[in-house]
Amino acid sequence: MYSPGSEQFALLHPFHLVMDEQMVLRQMGPAIPKLVPGLQVGEPFASCFQVQRPRIQPTYDAVRVMQRAAFLLECLANGVILKGQMLVDEPRRMILFVGSPVINDRTKLKEYGLTLSDFPMHDSTADLVVFQQQRLINRKLENLVQERTVQLEAEQAKSDSLLHEMLPAGIVQRLKSGEGLIADRFTSVSVLFADLVGFTPLTAELAPAEIVELLMELFSHFDSLIGKYGVEKIRTIGDNYMVASGLPHPRPDHAQALAHMALEMSAYIRSRPPYRNRRAEIPV
């Protein structure tokens, strides 16, 4: 059968080791000194390597029965794991180890002082390193997607709550489900408009911030009445506050409900303390 020469063998197996029956190193591949600097032929195997798997002591006889096991050898100097196979040459009483370092990311390669050129072509380490690198990139992308999804959800929640503030829940639902033009017909509803008396001259007297504060205070109170009477706030424009009743859910007593609300609004206006000596009035 064809058998390669020793030079070819070293090229094919740059990380190989040969031990004699006493487990003394007799030969090593050209890449081994890179991993274990200063290692010399003639040193005991156990002074530089530890058998991590299988769980045996590194003796000739123990290795002989474990030839069907994958071996993990730990380099005591730097913790590098060599994974490979032990072959026992019984006539010559020698053990041959053939394998290569376990590398699962390229940073380890650098750390161990190796490059991919130290690995033989038939070894799958290079493919593994590329594969792991690809996985790393994919994981980064996945993280980015996750991050963006969270941001998107937060923004969506914001726009949702804004929509809910402006529109009835049923309409929001229909808008979100893609209904373009929403125009429903209600045959019988009541609509309320409320303006502040003398608002326009008041704006000339007050600072903008004060006006906003006044309107906020009034409208917040009105808003709290919306739920109480089960009516629908339509919108505000300047000092104008617009409410409807009897939509989007029709009700027979829409006029009464809105009238009650109007009465409470003017009661509130009359009861609140005057603003800058002006008693606000609100005809409804």
Added chain:
Amino acid sequence: MYGMVNLAIEGLITERYGHSVWQTIKDSAAPGIERFLTMEQYPEEVTQGLVAAAAEITGRPMDEMLNELGEYFTGYAKRSGHGELLDIIGSNLPEALDNLDNMHTRVALAFPDLRPPSFWCTDVDDHSLILHYLSERSGLAPMIPGAVRGLGKLFDTEATVRQVASREDGADHDQFLVTFDAKSQG
């Protein structure tokens, strides 16, 4: 120990004795744990405690419990996604046993915290072999006969397993004589 073994115990007890018996066992052995996760690490004592509690509550000898767990574990491993690995471990029972250590080593490379036992075979002939088992854990050897029988089932092979050397009796490691049906070898 990864949660997988604890989950196998849960599966075995739940199947044989029902959920409430398992609940009792878990509450007594691992009161703080709501549920076990396959890839999570748990203290060794949790597994030992579960087996001990299971034996006590079901009133069965510990060895018998472990033996049954061993057989259940093979099926559990197959069902829980390791079936593809078991499918390629060998083409018959002796080949699978011969390859067991190799497979554990490769899995250990993927899960650095795994501290799997070593297995090797000697005295192999057409219908028997000696299976050697060496673990850094103690007390789990009674699982082996069940596990080997379970592995045999994956190859439609009836296996009988008898312990011939035991660490408890001063041997260096545990050894089992495995006899199997020669004609089922592929």
